[in-house]
Every structure is written in structure tokens, then in C-alpha cells.
Amino acid sequence: xxxxxxLPPTESPAEAPRTGRARNALELQNASVVFGSGDMAVTAxxxxxxxxxxxxxxxxxGPSGCGKSTILRLVSNLIKPSEGVVLVGGRExxxxxxxxxxxxxxxxxxxxxxxxxxxxxxxxxVPPFKARFRAERKGEFRDRVHQLxxxxxxxxxxGHYPWQLSGGMLQRSNLCRALIHEPxxxxxxxxxxxxxxxxxxxxxxxLQDLYLDRKPTVLLVxxxxxxxxxxxxxxxxxxARPGRIISDETVNIPQPRxxxxxxxxxxxxxxxxxxxLIAQVRK
Amino acid sequence: MTExxxxxxxxxxxxxxxxxxWEVLCVLLNVSDLVxxxxxxxxxxxxxxxxxxxxxxxxxxxxxxTGFVLGxxxxxxxxxIVGTSKVAYAVAYPLLVxxxxxxxxxxxxxxxxxxxxxxxxxxxxxxxxxxFPIVVNIATGLAATEPDLEDVLKTLGASxxxxxxxxxxxxxxxxxxxxxxxxxxxxxxxxxxxxTVASNRGIGNVMMTASSNFQVSLVFAGLIILALLGxxxxxxxxxLERRVTGWATRGxxxxxx
Numbered sequence: 001x002x003x004x005x006x007l008p009p010t011e012s013p014a015e016a017p018r019t020g021r022a023r024n025a026l027e028l029q030n031a032s033v034v035f036g037s038g039d040m041a042v043t044a045x046x047x048x049x050x051x052x053x054x055x056x057x058x059x060x061x062g063p064s065g066c067g068k069s070t071i072l073r074l075v076s077n078l079i080k081p082s083e084g085v086v087l088v089g090g091r092e093x094x095x096x097x098x099x100x101x102x103x104x105x106x107x108x109x110x111x112x113x114x115x116x117x118x119x120x121x122x123x124x125x126v127p128p129f130k131a132r133f134r135a136e137r138k139g140e141f142r143d144r145v146h147q148l149x150x151x152x153x154x155x156x157x158x159g160h161y162p163w164q165l166s167g168g169m170l171q172r173s174n175l176c177r178a179l180i181h182e183p184x185x186x187x188x189x190x191x192x193x194x195x196x197x198x199x200x201x202x203x204x205x206x207l208q209d210l211y212l213d214r215k216p217t218v219l220l221v222x223x224x225x226x227x228x229x230x231x232x233x234x235x236x237x238x239x240a241r242p243g244r245i246i247s248d249e250t251v252n253i254p255q256p257r258x259x260x261x262x263x264x265x266x267x268x269x270x271x272x273x274x275x276x277l278i279a280q281v282r283k
Numbered sequence: 284m285t286e287x288x289x290x291x292x293x294x295x296x297x298x299x300x301x302x303x304x305w306e307v308l309c310v311l312l313n314v315s316d317l318v319x320x321x322x323x324x325x326x327x328x329x330x331x332x333x334x335x336x337x338x339x340x341x342x343x344x345x346x347x348x349t350g351f352v353l354g355x356x357x358x359x360x361x362x363x364i365v366g367t368s369k370v371a372y373a374v375a376y377p378l379l380v381x382x383x384x385x386x387x388x389x390x391x392x393x394x395x396x397x398x399x400x401x402x403x404x405x406x407x408x409x410x411x412x413x414x415f416p417i418v419v420n421i422a423t424g425l426a427a428t429e430p431d432l433e434d435v436l437k438t439l440g441a442s443x444x445x446x447x448x449x450x451x452x453x454x455x456x457x458x459x460x461x462x463x464x465x466x467x468x469x470x471x472x473x474x475x476x477x478x479t480v481a482s483n484r485g486i487g488n489v490m491m492t493a494s495s496n497f498q499v500s501l502v503f504a505g506l507i508i509l510a511l512l513g514x515x516x517x518x519x520x521x522x523l524e525r526r527v528t529g530w531a532t533r534g535x536x537x538x539x540x
Binding site: 126 | 432435436439449453530531
């Protein structure tokens with residue numbers, strides 16, 4: 001798969017200047033999430049502190065049901081913390097401060113729209129693109145969507161409906177939808193789960209290039225330790241429910257990284273260390 | 284394709300067979316045309332009286348469609364309110380159910396009392412009778428929208444109305460069209476009902492007058508006209524439905540995997 005040129009710059013006068021970037025794109029202060037109340041209360045996330053400096057790429061790993069996705073939902077303002085504070089771009093109530101792009105675990109394409117229309121949806125909602133949507137949806141915006149779809153090998157499927165695509169194709173469109181509006185904060189919830197090994201590795205490369213090109217802040221939730229090690233600057237390991245962060249390590253491998261690197265002794269050693277850590281907390 | 288044609292053939296045969304049976308049984312059993320006229324007689328009456336019937340057909344169509352359009356407008360507005368707000372859903376539902384339980388025949392005299400006989404009560408009856416299925420379906424559709432789909436827009440910071448326009452309403456279209464098909468036939472019932480009771484125009488009135496003059500074949504001609512109009516409008520909405528909500532029925536011939 002070819003890695004296409006970066007997206008066209010967006011400095012046209014109609015667009016407002018970017019939101020001022022805070023030093024910490026994201027900060028959790030003692031944030032916890034409890035569903036239900038009384039005897040039925042389930043703690044999804046134990047009080048958690050987490051700082052994510054601007055431009056960082058953090059991978060969250062841990063056993064199933066440990067609250068990884070809960071953190072993503074907190075950050076994207078889909079749920080509110082039961083206690084504590086969630087700051088995005090230095091303030092509470094996320095999406096107004098920073099442009100957020102989110103790829104959900106399930107692709108959740110809107111079934112009545114074509115892939116092209118689905119991927120274009122953020123441009124219809126998020127300022128400053130919103131203002132030019134009517135004028136550009138058949139012009140510049142469509143070109144952008146097609147360029148992005150080409151990067152993940154979906155050029156021929158722009159006009160298809162979601163139910164006509166395979167699970168892997170949907171996940172790739174999902175990734176495109178998270179990226180189309182050039183988010184400052186990218187939230188990825190196991191975005192490569194349903195893909196075969198080769199497509200997955202290709203998309204790792206694509207994502208790495210996109211990251212290095214624009215340096216958004218990225219929070220990646222994944223089960224795949226090699227994925228975490230290959231992409232992230234920093235890896236946090238979470239314990240089993242109620243989840244909390246038990247290990248926070250920096251990945252000291254210079255970027256861009258080559259895919260062959262994942263077979264190097266030091267990389268294998270790192271992932272095995274993580275693996276043992278998770279194996280312990282699963283019990 | 285052949286499968287489709289076979290079904291069409293069978294459907295046509297059933298229709299034709301039904302009328303043929305009717306004709307044959309009337310002849311064999313020597314049924315008086317004061318009780319049950321033969322289909323051939325009805326057709327002849329229809330043909331001969333058509334010029335006189337046409338203004339009445341137009342009148343009934345006008346009342347039905349005006350009432351229907353008003354009813355759909357009000358129904359959609361109420362449905363959106365009830366479907367988007369949990370409080371409104373809980374508060375308004377008992378009233379709506381109570382309202383819909385009233386036999387609509389019972390409201391005709393009230394409309395006549397308020398507006399006199401004629402077109403107005405027919406329009407209002409047609410309207411009132413089709414509001415409820417629309418409200419219920421729109422509200423159900425909105426309430427049943429998958430939270431996952433709404434989350435996609437919420438993470439982008441979309442406002443409530445943006446979510447409604449881009450997710451809620453498109454998602455509700457299949458429910459809406461199901462309700463439209465029910466509502467259009469109900470509107471006919473409402474308009475004709477009101478015409479029978481209090482009007483000197485419209486198919487309902489024609490049938491009423493014809494029956495008191497023992498013009499039984501004219502009564503049946505009115506029935507046939509109503510059935511044809513109903514089928515035509517139902518078909519119109521079915522075609523519209525297929526065009527708008529094709530994603531929900533997804534024809535197999537389009538799939539690639």
C-alpha cells in the first residue's frame with residue numbers, strides 16, 4: 001500500500017486558527033467511574049491519574065473489561081466521571097476545546113449513508129469545516145475523503161453502503177472517519193481488531209506516518225502488545241476490574257519505526273515484560 | 284425475475300378469480316341485485332355514472348389528502364417531541380393512548396357542531412384519525428435509535444439538533460413509512476366516515492344517498508372506487524419508501540460479499 005502525501009493544508013482564510021494547544025492535551029485527576037448505585041454499583045474505573053502531554057502517543061493495554069474503553073468514553077465526554085476531573089485541552093467538557101477524532105471498537109457506520117458520506121460526516125459537524133460543508137462536499141471535501149480512502153485501499157468502495165463491506169473494510173473506513181477532520185486528539189478503541197495480520201501491519205505504518213506528519217495526541221486502546229510497542233511512545237498497563245494503571249513506561253525506540261523491528265530482541269523483551277505483567281494482574 | 288412475475292400472475296389471478304366467483308355465484312344462486320349486484324353490473328354502473336361521480340371522487344381525495352398532510356405534520360412534530368425527551372414520553376403517553384382509544388366516529392358530531400357540515404369536518408376527521416400511528420412510530424423510532432450511532436456524533440461535539448437531523452430522523456424513516464401506509468388508509472376511512480354523516484358531497488355521501496334510493500350497484504361502485512384509491516395511494520407510498528429507506532431492506536442483488 002502506498003503512503004500518500006499528507007492531507008492538503010487547511011490554512012484558507014475562511015478557517016479559524018486552531019484551538020490553542022494546552023501543555024497537557026489530556027489529564028485525568030482522580031477520575032473514577034461507577035455504574036449503578038447501592039448494592040448494584042459496579043466500579044468500572046478506580047480513581048485514576050493520567051497526564052498525556054500534547055503530541056504524545058499513549059497505548060493503554062490490559063485484560064478485558066478493565067476499564068480501557070471507559071477511559072476513552074470519559075475523554076470523549078460520552079460519560080461523566082463519578083468522581084474526579086477529566087480535563088481535555090486544559091478544560092472540562094471535551095469536544096469544544098479540542099478537535100477529537102474517535103474510532104470505536106465497532107465501526108458503527110451509519111447504514112443509510114455511503115462510505116464516502118460516512119467518512120465525510122465529521123466535516124459536516126466540526127468547525128471550522130462545518131461552515132464550508134455545503135460548498136465543498138462535492139469539491140475539496142470529497143477529494144480529501146477519496147485521498148484518505150485511497151490510503152487504506154478503499155478507493156473503489158466510496159459509493160458503497162456499509163452492509164456491502166467486510167468487517168475489515170468497515171474498520172478501515174472507521175479509521176478514515178476518525179482522521180478526516182485532522183483531530184488534535186485521536187482516540188482509538190482497538191481499531192485494528194478485525195483485520196488480518198498483513199493489513200494490520202500496513203495500517204500501523206499508515207497510522208505512524210499520519211502521526212509523525214501531524215503529531216496529534218493519540219490514546220490507543222489495544223489488546224495487541226506488539227501494536228502498542230510499535231506505535232506508541234508510552235505504554236500504560238491496567239489492572240483487572242476495577243481498573244487502575246499499574247505500570248507506565250516510555251518506549252525508547254526512535255520513530256519512524258520499521259515493521260521488522262518487532263522481531264528484534266529488545267522489542268521482544270519489552271513485549272514479554274508487558275505480557276508477564278498483564279498475566280499477573282489477570283488472576 | 285421470473286419468480287417476481289409468477290407472484291404477480293398469481294396475485295392477478297386471485298383478484299380475477301374473486302370477481303369471477305362472485306359473478307358466477309350470483310347467477311347460480313339467483314341473487315337479487317338489490318342484495319348483491321354482480322360485478323359486471325357494478326362495472327357498467329361505474330362506467331355510466333363516472334361523469335357524475337368524478338367531482339365526488341375529487342372531493343373525497345381532497346378531504347383525505349388535506350387531512351392526511353395536516354395529520355402527518357402534527358404527528359411528526361409531536362412524535363419528535365415525545366421521542367426525544369424521556370419526560371415528554373412519560374408525561375404525554377397516557378393522554379395520547381386515551382385520545383387514540385376514542386372511536387373516531389364519535390368525534391364527527393363534535394366537528395359538525397363546531398364547523399357545520401361539509402368539507403371541514405371531513406378534513407379534520409381524516410387528520411385526527413391518522414395522527415396517532417405517526418406519533419407512535421416516530422417516537423418509537425427515535426427512542427429505538429442505537430446509542431452507538433449517536434455516540435459517533437456526540438464525540439464530535441454535535442448539538443442535539445444535529446444529532447436529530449443526522450442520526451435520529453434518518454434512522455426513523457423505516458418506522459415513518461410504515462406509519463404513512465397505515466395512516467393514508469385510515470385517512471380515507473376518516474374522510475368517508477365524515478362524508479356519510481354530514482356532507483352533501485364526496486363518495487361517502489354518494490353511497491349514503493344511493494343506499495337510501497336502493498341503487499345498490501352504485502353503492503358498490505363507491506366501494507370499488509374507495510378500494511382503488513386506497514390501493515393507489517398505498518402503492519405510491521410503497522414506491523417512495525423503497526427509494527428512501529432502501530438501506531433498511533437491502534436488496535440481495537446489490538451485495539458484493
